[in-house]
Amino acid sequence: MNTFNIRKTFWILMPFIVMAILVGCGSDEAAEPAAKTEPAAASEPAKKAEPTAKTEPAKKDEPAKEAPAEDNVPASAKDVKEVPRNRTLVFTGWSDYYKTQHDNVENFNSWLPGNQHSRHAMNKGLTEYLFYTNLNNGELVPWIGESFEYNDTMDKIDVVLRDGVKWSDGVPFTANDVKFTVDMVIANSPDMNRSSAWADMIKSVDVTDDLHFSINLNRPDPRFFINQFGLGHENHTAIVAKHVWENEDAMTFANYDPEKGWPLGTGAYELVRSTPEAQIYDRRDDWWGVETGFTDLPGPERLLFIPVADDDVAGQLYIANDLDYGPPLLKGTFEAAKARNDSLRSFNSKGPEWGAADGCNFVLIMNNQKKHFDNVDVRWAINLGINRDEISNLAYEGGMPPVSLPISSYGVKQYLPLMQDIIDKYDAGTHDLDKSAARMEKAGYSKDSAGYWTKDGEKVEITLEIPSWMRPQGPILEKQLQTAGFDIVFKQGEPA
Template identity: 35%
Template sequence: MPKIKRIVPMLVLAAMLSSLTFALACGSETIVEVTREVEVVKEVEVVKEVEVEKEVEVVKEVEVVKEVEKEVAVEVEVTPTPVPLGYTDVPRNRTLIMAGLGGEHPGAFTDIEQFNAHAPGLSRSGLYQAASEGLFYFNMLTGELIPWMATDYEYDDGYTGVTVNIRDGVEWSDGTPFTAHDVAFTLNMANTNPLSARHGAVNQWTDEATAIDDHTVHISFTGPSPRYVWDLLIFRADIGVPWIPKHIFEDVPEDELAEFGHYDPAKGWPVVTGPYRLVHTDVEKKIWDRRDDWWAAKIGFQDLPQVERLIFLPGMNEITMAQLLITNEIDMAFSLTVPNYKAVVAQNPNMTTHYYGEPPFGYEDWWPVGLGLNTKRPPFDNKNVRWAISYSINRDEVIEFGFGGGQIVQQLPWPYYAPMQKYHDEVADLLETYDTSEYNPEKSAALMEGEGYTRDGEGFWVKDGERVGIHIVTFPQHPSTTPAAPVVTQNLRRGGFDASFSTPTDFIDQIFQGHADGFIWGHGSMVDPEPVLKGYRCELVTEGEIGFIAYPGFYRWCNEEFDSYVEQMTALPEDSPGVLPLYRKAMEIWLPELPDIPLTSTIITLPMNTTYWTEESWPHNDNQYVHEGFWHRTGLHIFLNLEPVE
């Protein structure tokens, strides 16, 4: 039997960390430190090997430790930190402080002076969701389409182009009107300049964008493209082309686009359309202050947000975020496991979640996760081995021990949103035969033995003298992937696979370039499965096993018949009834092949602090004006709806 390691996947508060004082956010104030007794709950899962019965017994221990912090009887007068860039003090109940982003930039920002939305590697720290705006927004929880900087659109006959009407009165922060010329310039630049981070998405279907007048832009396509608006022009989650000011970027040489930072405080850069302007940037934080001359308020389209200042902090571990929530030094955190959320609430009851602090706590994100494999690398090119790996994973254990019960089992790589339900139902009969959630060690062993594998002295599968090794990589800190990694690894080892995992800072490069055997990654669909399925197309599979970037085809799986059905889906509008039968045909191939192993949903338990912001104004399951992903492009709608506690 393989040696089973002790698993401690859930980080819970253990020690008081040094507090961050946001004097620059709150102004001068007196802080009184008070003695208090803190109860620290630590959950430990112990995986224990039982040699006689050859099974694994899982034991959960709960240890309660009471600590008394240092006694302090003095009042400490905090002197405000000198304010950089000339911005003024803002009350704490007008300052929204967010930590964690979407998992990227752990520990520190690296894009300190980069605010060019078409440069690679930008963090989601305000530019996309506070300073940029979409022509349209889409609420992924309700399915509502919200016209914003545009009023409407109309496709040409045969979906060979589209006309978009721009709202009158939209302005850039320097007073220059935002017009159809900005839209046309952005699309044409991204289409023709491969240095644009949007080039791949725009170039596939864009022929030319033309400004008919200031308020009308026509976009001609390279071929029929009924999904063009959905794919490029609607802000939803991380999707949607960010618009850039023509009057600034037209002077940037094409070969300097990626290096151009669009950052010069003396010039008022970055120039934006959103209700916030950049006032500070360094490795520790990005700060944006409200613009009272925001176009939407000037024309009566929207009220000015009551959030006057936004502070974005980089990615950090759960212990740090939990401590900052307890001491009210942050308002939102991406994100906590359920046990850690409960530990925070025990010490600071002024917390809420999407379900008001009750199960399932968080909102269902568009990004369910799976275990991906480099299917160009033997033995992962063998579908029977892939199914054997799937059968060896107990997803209930992954959810219990990795997430404290805060996820649900996922059979398909898309969420259970209302528009997606018909696609789950369509293949329900196929899932009875190809149950992607089934835990069955006997089936796993039979498949491996059928492929000529035997177990060695330590219980690992071996063939021709080589073990089946699986090294898994994933995010250093992500609520739906990182906690799963150790539990999935232990399941695989128990099933005879020589598995290990790591969370390296270059995990994306390892996945995209094929260096990783396996990876825990997510998938995004909201109204139909086509966006996920087209990520498995042959054209995305690069030559060679290692070193060639394959995005989003990093599964490196190819089936030409499958491709034909997906291509026909792409040729139809996302809401066309003709998508369903094509989807069925594609899944009749995908499920037996299993190029990607579904694991769990992504239920994001994101604490929202009610100390400074009213509970009623946060997004909840009964008030889903937006989901609470503040790092997404739709985060603007949180900032516009929050109301301060007076």
Template identity: 25%
Template sequence: MSRSTAPSSRWVAAPVAALATVGLLTACSTPLASAEDTVIFAIKEDPTCLDPQQTSMTTALNIGRQVVDSLTDQDAETGEIVPWLAESFETNDDLTAFTFTLRDDVTFSDDTPLTATVVKANFDALAALGPAASLASQYLAGYDSTVVTDDATLTVNFSTPNAQFLQGTSTMTLGLVAEASAAATAEERCQSVIGSGPFVYDSYVPNDSVVIVKRAGYDWASTLREHSGEALVSTIEFPIITENGVRTGGLDSGEFDIIQDLPYADEARFDTDDFNLYAKANTGVPNSLIPNTSRPIVSDEAVRQAMLLGTDREEIKTLTGATNSEPPTSALTSSTTGFVSQADAMEYDPDAAMALLEDAGWIEGADGIREKDGVKLSVSVTAFYAQDVLETVQMQLAKIGIDLQLNMVTAGDFFGVIASGDYDFLGAALTRTDPDALRVLFSQAASSHWAIVDDAELEGVLAEQAITADAEARAALVEQGQALIIDKAYLIPTLETTQLHASVANVHGVAFDSASRIVLYDVRIAE
């Protein structure tokens, strides 16, 4: 298939406007590449915030991974944590102290060196950001201090054991930024950060495009990558194309080289020699309905249990065309460390679901929707993606007398709804390689929690697993947490999400990290 590098007229002028209104976003002096050395990667939504330490949005993290490096990396196949910016690391027995020895050849794109003092500035700033860095603050749960021994050596100390910190250092969420970025305000950092990665931010026009350019002199990539030295293309342009059909049409015509989130229904269309498909299952919490049990109807355990039993996950997979995805069988995905199947408790059983509702006093009305004391059995779910999954769930729950209203919003509005607590259910997933994802989502002590659940037993189990150094004891607690969540229907899992992207055939080197986020360091265009 021939490749066209002509950019879309919808956004081609945006980088010029960005330089005029926002300014050059980093101290990098790398010139823009020629069109032949440019990759056009159409993304599905505005990233909202370009700081990978603050954002939890997949789109933003896919871009941020190219700009920041991390102390460690994680092998996506084995789960092994390996050195990256830290050439070595060690932990004490109770996981309260983590010592890192840094490489001596790393610089940020403002030409400042990576030192132990800069790492300390990063972690101190993240601790100060608190809820503004919702995921990062959870990796740093119990953070006490970072002690600098010399320019290359530091120890990160916690007041209580932190079982998931080392894995956290492999993520872009704890990716390192220059001291100038660490000192900036949260709002300033959302516009741009200075990283040590193979690319630097060039321009960002909200709701239009992001452009990153190659970092000259880069030579400290993770050993898990295919090559060393500088990135293999000079520029990656990310036009923001929200309509699925426009993204797929642009890929088909050669206008785009890569597109984010190929719709499952279009997989067969692009499974040809003219294209490459990239699929990787998410780790963490599967795509689910996440409850706010402070709402009167949602607080009714019988309703939640009926929703759990009345959701046909096999049908969701079939009707959405998600051939690369799997029906979930627990509160963690099957690819997550610590996963234990709860399939028996989640088995599709609409008759049992209706019996639960009948016993709880929810009687079928004339329109098929159940009622109790004059109140309709109607709840809403707020989401910004996977509408096809939610529409299938809506259809299934209607069969047992539950009216599920869909509230589809923008990504920015979704996080605003979370902050307000004004929702019955959220439709979302949480991607984390570590099973501590359950605590992040459910613990009311976690600033980032999305589920609103008042359960002291669950709270205690999730808190305990996060500070348990013994692997077997921690696994038992993680298993107990999964069983509690499913037993009380604190989560209605729908689909184990698979990241599915596509490119034209002459694009090579697209890879996933351990958290199913895109790595573009090795990307190249074959002649």
């Protein structure tokens, strides 16, 4: 791809960078940037069979591959121009998006549960957020919002919007759009995304004029605004266009009509095709960011969002230069792919932790209202039966550092000293089968003839459901807990 103006393009395409920062686990050291002139790629831990022979990169003047139009696609969505490969940014979803086809291809109502367009594709160029946060350094980046300020009691936030922002149909973006969105979500509680949380926290939204509004909270919450409207890439609070949505039933509105230019967005790209095989977003040269002098147009003329079935397929696409950015690869897949395509880049130049510090941890969740799991000693026994180092080494080849606290790599260095006394007291990361057994016996359990824990004639049976993108740890965790005396079966679930 041609070299982009990195400074101008960074925040326009920031969700790509954040995607790998959030999903790509790695060390706490500063991430090393990819070379400017080479396609960025994600990375990530554990062993896979090496991809097949190297495929030649796409030629510079070769048009980007597009999915064949289907008969049921509107004519306006089929009529897309040819864009050279070197002006097209090809990407796929987060690692929890492994699938062979896109779903909801004619429904872009991202406020409905299960609709993940805003998370995986729309936020790359069609949807813009009020503010973004650079999680590497904590910098707040105003975008379609210009500033915000809390009152002294931390229960009211005054917000100023950027002047000149427009929807893709030319209608100005205003504070009325924000108020309408918040009111709409709360009115549809608990059925819309975020609706229960917003109904609990937000008392009202008052509009002063087109560029000024205030959010009144039910109680003080100094983190509310950043968490809900200030991260941008991760909280997916997409403001909707009042002049379109006020005429629709928000719970049934599909927000898709190519003839009308729906879905609308304020971003530099518009959706021109949506099929199970591909979503195509083309750059709008009339984007408000250029009109107002806020920034230049982003470099790519097209964003091509494709589905990827699994880690192996992603590796093959990276080798062939048919994918520029996407899911973090398992460590073995990344190293094999990099050996065949030296342009492949991760956030760290050396392994075994190729990825950037992660914003999330892998967690084992138990329903505390279910029998057995409602006993704290049983939960501790399960925890003591887990060998985190073994999971890291076997499932991820040492590419993912083990953690025992519910804190991401971003905050662990800052928080650990403040929690050291708690860590020392509970030692939650310890693997100790004797202590695990002692906890079960304390809770009144004993082992049957097969070596499994039982109580009152009932065996502790566990179904360990792990989505496909986390499957490397499934068999190992299953074996560990079986050894600890639990009748557990690993089941690979759908992406979650």
